[in-house]
Amino acid sequence: MKEKLQKFGRTLSAMVMPNIAVFIAWGLITSFFIADGWFPNETLAALVEPMNKYLLPILIGYTGGKNVYGQRGATVGAIMTIGVLVGAPIPMFIGAMIAGPLGAYLIKKLDELLKDHTPQGFEMLINNFSAGILGFVLAIIGCLAINPACLFLNDMLNIGVSFFVEHGLLPFVSIIVEPAKVLFLNNAINHGIFSPIGMQEALDTGKSIFFLLEANPGPGLGILLAYCFFGKGSAKASAPAASIIHFVGGIHEIYFPYILMNPLLLLAVIAGGASGILVNVIFGSGLTAPASPGSIIAILGMCKASSYLGVILSIVVATAVTMFIASIILKASKGTEEDLEEAQEQMKDMKNTNQEVKSVSYHELRKIVFACDAGMGSSAMGAALLTKKLKAAGIDIEVPHYAINDIPEDSQVVVTHVSLVARVQERLPNVVIFPITNFMGGTEYDEIVKKLQ
Structure with missing residues (x-):
């Protein structure tokens, strides 16, 4: 259940996290230029509503589509998203989170259906028209079906939120x-x-x-x-x-x-x-x-x-x-430290079990992936710490950081938190995994370095 929740949560956050800079830009414009902001400006304040109502949802839908099926998924997902936005009196973030991945999934299935029926030399024509025609249909569906459903869902959420606030x-x-x-x-x-x-x-x-x-x-x-x-x-x-x-x-x-x-x-x-x-x-x-x-x-x-x-x-x-x-x-x-030591022992057992099943040539290893849920915070810090220790030991290995869903398929070794190991194994069952219990745990990184040496 925890893994399923994490996977669903990752799907939602993966649509928003890459666009955080846009949220921050919107927030700064709002903070500075609306009527009761730091420097009220009617002209610049006009940026607030279109960014919130159109730019942000379209980017979310585009990103959601790209996560499912690359650029084609992003394009069709964005087309379906604009159908959801038209005529809506509120920012349709929920609608964008539905339309983007759904549009991408449908164009992916359509491509699979047409793949064996496309005459040689007509690939570009069929690819463009199939995406365009599907986008045409999905924009209509988004406007007439998903839009009303999301407005209804939004009303229900507002009722729930209002209940909590008012009471x-x-x-x-x-x-x-x-x-x-x-x-x-x-x-x-x-x-x-x-x-x-x-x-x-x-x-x-x-x-x-x-x-x-x-x-x-x-x-x-x-x-x-x-x-x-x-x-x-x-x-x-x-x-x-x-x-x-x-x-x-x-x-x-x-x-x-x-x-x-x-x-x-x-x-x-x-x-x-x-x-x-x-x-x-x-x-x-x-x-x-x-x-x-x-x-x-x-x-x-x-x-x-x-x-x-x-x-x-x-x-x-x-x-x-x-x-x-x-x-x-x-x-x-009284047992806090013992709990930590026990957790570290469990981690070592997991390592040993993992190493018995899988192997990697460390002489040819040039990259160790550090992975976390979003690929931005804890993994970036952990990658920096591990890189520092590797350099101090004279080991020239790159340590990039990724979200679990974005780990390259050719990866050989992955470092991640022990609670995320199952998700990594589900995505890449053949990689060697070094689980850690503490992102600041210097001794755990030392063990990885020792193993590589």
Whole structure:
């Protein structure tokens, strides 16, 4: 179930993550130039609505189509997406997430059907007309069928959101959000669910609290600070550096293994997350656009001018509450370090099992892939750490980083978090996998280097 959720979440986030820069540009334009922005400008403020209503959904649909079937999928997915957008009174992010992949899937199947029936010399003609005719049909279907269905779904979501907001229940969302994040569903939740809702709200009010429900770095910082003071062994030693990377770099995945060592810490992040949301509700604070990565720098950059006090206070409160509860749990837990050592032993067992089945010529190895869910945060950091250790050992091997779905098929060796191993094996069953339990775990990287030596 966890793997299926991660795979579905990855599909959603993979449509949004490549377009984060556009979200940030839209957020900055909104923050600066709308009527109550930093520098109100009626002419420049006119950029806000078309970017939100057309540019962003089309890019999402295009990216979703490309993820399924390359450029042809992207083209047909974008055509179907514009059909979904026409006449819609709201930004159709959900519609784009449906239309893009669906259009790509259908052109892929049509190509497979026509492949053996295309006369030699007519390939370009048939390819162009098949995509054009299918796009024509799908644009109509998008306008007449998917558009109304998405509007209905949007109304249902708004009813649900309004219920939570009007009854003061929004903080209780943390009961779902914080455990889901630890299962590496953070990008899916933030960009697949909260961002579309937040963008619609921001278009009306200039800000949205939904951009902060998952992105608040306070709960993760509280966990890592608790380990700094009350942790044991290697977990305590690595926590200070992890705190900086998490809070300033915005890589939230880095604190997930610390919770997995002691699952009771979920209570701490749930309480901290709920406290941060409550502060934002009280102060009516929000961001103008998604903050990605979830860095304090990105959050303050996307902060509404009138929301700085509430946003900063929400982070401080979330950190303090999480740290307080986590400290009690850590002090009461005598086996935290043993849990870490046990996890590392399990990792070694997985390595040994993997190596018995698969082999690779390390003399010919020129690339080790570091993979994570989104391919941007924790994998980039892990690749940099491993590269540094390889160079120090005199080993000249490239370490690129990828999202799991984007790992090249010719890869021989993959490094990834132990909870993501099954997904890598499902995609590439013949690669050698080095699982790690902690993205900051220097000893684990040392073991990989030793193996290569």
